[in-house]
Amino acid sequence: MYARIFAMNTNERKSPFRINRLVEILFFVSAAFLILAVYAFYHPQKPDVVPSGGGETAAPSAEPSPEGTPLPAHLTDPDSIFVFVDKNHPVPQDFVPSDLVSPYFNSTGEIIQLKAEPAEHLKKMIAAASKDKVQLVVFCGYVSYQTQDEYFQDRAAMLGEAEAGKVIEKPGYSEHQCGIAVDFSSNSTSATTVAYADTDAGKWLYEHAHEYGFILRYPKGKEQITGYSYMPWHYRYIGETYASMMYEISPDLSLEEFYDIKK
Numbered sequence: 001m002y003a004r005i006f007a008m009n010t011n012e013r014k015s016p017f018r019i020n021r022l023v024e025i026l027f028f029v030s031a032a033f034l035i036l037a038v039y040a041f042y043h044p045q046k047p048d049v050v051p052s053g054g055g056e057t058a059a060p061s062a063e064p065s066p067e068g069t070p071l072p073a074h075l076t077d078p079d080s081i082f083v084f085v086d087k088n089h090p091v092p093q094d095f096v097p098s099d100l101v102s103p104y105f106n107s108t109g110e111i112i113q114l115k116a117e118p119a120e121h122l123k124k125m126i127a128a129a130s131k132d133k134v135q136l137v138v139f140c141g142y143v144s145y146q147t148q149d150e151y152f153q154d155r156a157a158m159l160g161e162a163e164a165g166k167v168i169e170k171p172g173y174s175e176h177q178c179g180i181a182v183d184f185s186s187n188s189t190s191a192t193t194v195a196y197a198d199t200d201a202g203k204w205l206y207e208h209a210h211e212y213g214f215i216l217r218y219p220k221g222k223e224q225i226t227g228y229s230y231m232p233w234h235y236r237y238i239g240e241t242y243a244s245m246m247y248e249i250s251p252d253l254s255l256e257e258f259y260d261i262k263k
């Protein structure tokens with residue numbers, strides 16, 4: 001066999017050397033493939049889930065924001081339903097949404113304000129829940145910078161500033177100031193706890209809020225990513241298209257992951 005394979009060789013004495021070279025080359029090629037395969041396994045391509053078109057209000061075209069680069073303009077516009085707000089991305093202190101409305105909600109009796117589009121979708125969501133015999137009690141909508149400051153100071157007085165910072169946004173760092181966030185409650189008189197997740201309303205929201213354009217903003221298990229504790233009562237409007245897209249990926253997908261926000 002050996003002789004036949006190398007019968008073409010004019011110098012048979014060199015054949016073993018050539019086999020060794022061949023084995024060597026094969027070894028290095030295999031090793032290179034193996035390294036590439038291992039690299040690909042540990043560095044999978046991120047899915048392209050960032051909004052790239054459509055939407056109820058505008059046509060966003062967010063690109064993943066590489067570390068250190070500023071966010072695309074529509075994610076920093078506090079008057080956009082796509083705005084991204086977290087502990088590193090504040091809202092200007094004097095910002096007030098341009099289209100606040102005061103729809104009547106069967107909840108606190110207080111005037112609750114939201115931007116027009118989320119308000120309209122919230123009304124539809126409350127009606128849909130009601131058909132399923134679930135009552136959604138709206139506890140909070142738009143909150144001005146000054147009022148958020150009062151809320152934060154109250155909570156800080158109870159918990160200390162560090163702990164308060166995990167369960168309530170500091171003034172100037174709240175989606176509530178953008179008129180797109182809603183807090184629900186079991187009753188209209190007290191702030192909600194994580195037990196809300198186990199109520200009929202909490203379960204209904206978790207399952208259906210995306211159909212009306214709302215997302216669970218601070219999901220369970222994503223505390224390190226969002227910087228906040230699990231808040232099953234805090235939903236934020238982003239429009240039906242992206243809320244549903246996010247829900248399909250995972251009901252617990254954070255906005256940070258969806259927008260590919262680097263810390």
Ligand SMILES: [Zn+2]
Nearest residue numbers: 181182183234
């Ligand atoms: Zn909230």
